[in-house]
Amino acid sequence: MRHLRPPVDADDLLSPAELDRYAWQLGVTDLGVAGQRRLKQASVLVSRIGGVGGTAALYLAAAGVGRLVLAHAGSVRRDDLNRQVLMSTPELGRPRIEVAAERLAALNPHVVVETVGENVSEANASRLLAGCAAAVGAAPLFTERLALNAAAVSAGVMLVDAAMYDMEVRIFTVVPGGPCLACLCPEAPPQWKREFPVLGAVSGVAGTLAAVEVVRILAGAAPAAAGRLVVLDVTTLACRQVEIAARSGCRVCGTRVEGMASAGDTPSP
Amino acid sequence: MTVRVEYTGQVRAAAGRHADEVEVDAGTSLGGLVATLAALGPPALRPHLLTADGRIQPTLVVVVDGRAVPGDAREALVIGDHATVLLLPPVAGG
Numbered sequence: 001m002r003h004l005r006p007p008v009d010a011d012d013l014l015s016p017a018e019l020d021r022y023a024w025q026l027g028v029t030d031l032g033v034a035g036q037r038r039l040k041q042a043s044v045l046v047s048r049i050g051g052v053g054g055t056a057a058l059y060l061a062a063a064g065v066g067r068l069v070l071a072h073a074g075s076v077r078r079d080d081l082n083r084q085v086l087m088s089t090p091e092l093g094r095p096r097i098e099v100a101a102e103r104l105a106a107l108n109p110h111v112v113v114e115t116v117g118e119n120v121s122e123a124n125a126s127r128l129l130a131g132c133a134a135a136v137g138a139a140p141l142f143t144e145r146l147a148l149n150a151a152a153v154s155a156g157v158m159l160v161d162a163a164m165y166d167m168e169v170r171i172f173t174v175v176p177g178g179p180c181l182a183c184l185c186p187e188a189p190p191q192w193k194r195e196f197p198v199l200g201a202v203s204g205v206a207g208t209l210a211a212v213e214v215v216r217i218l219a220g221a222a223p224a225a226a227g228r229l230v231v232l233d234v235t236t237l238a239c240r241q242v243e244i245a246a247r248s249g250c251r252v253c254g255t256r257v258e259g260m261a262s263a264g265d266t267p268s269p
Numbered sequence: 270m271t272v273r274v275e276y277t278g279q280v281r282a283a284a285g286r287h288a289d290e291v292e293v294d295a296g297t298s299l300g301g302l303v304a305t306l307a308a309l310g311p312p313a314l315r316p317h318l319l320t321a322d323g324r325i326q327p328t329l330v331v332v333v334d335g336r337a338v339p340g341d342a343r344e345a346l347v348i349g350d351h352a353t354v355l356l357l358p359p360v361a362g363g
Contacts, residue, residue: 139361164360165362166362191279191326191358198362240332242335244337245339248339
């Protein structure tokens with residue numbers, strides 16, 4: 001047998017071409033053929049497609065997530081190119097989402113890529129999340145991350161918040177019923193600056209870990225970072241995991257209703 | 270008594286180092302420790318640790334001996350000898 005995949009017949013959901021494309025991952029722990037089908041049926045919102053979100057989107061597309069919604073304003077700049085792996089030098093000046101959509105379509109034509117030339121905000125977050133089973137928060141501003149968090153908690157959508165700074169990577173997953181990003185960071189920190197030290201390989205680690213977390217969630221596995229802030233220092237490879245308690249009186253998750261959706265469910269638009 | 274303080278993110282950058290071993294009086298609270306760090310460190314460190322009125326920054330996650338200390342409890346929390354205090358400012362690098 002050429003690959004490690006179990007014998008499986010093509011069906012209405014996974015075509016022969018898709019089974020061939022994903023052959024090397026169908027034997028992966030927590031994925032399998034059933035998980036691959038769940039990926040195909042799932043939609044994921046990626047908030048910003050820069051160094052972190054772009055890497056996450058790349059691997060989510062490669063893995064076969066059925067529909068990706070990419071939200072990012074602005075055009076490709078030269079100083080994006082040290083980390084934004086979906087972009088390239090000939091595309092300088094073009095809208096980032098156009099370039100990303102072309103890159104992802106070339107990588108995997110089985111993925112539906114929807115693009116939104118806006119950054120996530122309180123005004124559009126719920127709309128962008130409609131129909132999504134999971135989201136990746138990768139914006140460089142806390143206002144965007146917190147807006148996505150509020151909408152995700154409200155809709156019962158799993159949120160993987162992935163961030164980095166210098167040589168640190170952080171992952172925090174918000175699941176229904178668990179602490180949310182506002183429990184961890186109730187407001188935009190006044191000290192945070194939009195420009196931060198970033199090596200592309202480090203933001204790529206953050207995006208890759210986020211993609212792994214999302215794929216596992218969609219496949220039906222338990223999130224690795226649910227309610228837990230994972231901090232990876234890439235200079236030593238030391239990894240800390242800090243349990244985060246729901247904040248008493250959290251304005252976002254403290255008033256939520258019971259009966260939220262689980263991974264794979266698709267909330268009504 | 271001795272407390273080990275570990276810095277991350279922008280706090281590490283502002284402090285200019287990864288960690289400190291700090292000598293404080295027995296019975297020192299977490300609020301007192303953080304105020305001491307702000308006083309001893311470079312001026313750029315203070316706003317990452319304290320609000321203008323001298324309280325621990327509400328967005329700063331403080332972890333004592335591996336456990337995150339909730340905001341409403343941490344100012345008065347008494348630190349033990351040889352405790353390890355990890356300071357985790359929120360980051361949003363994307």
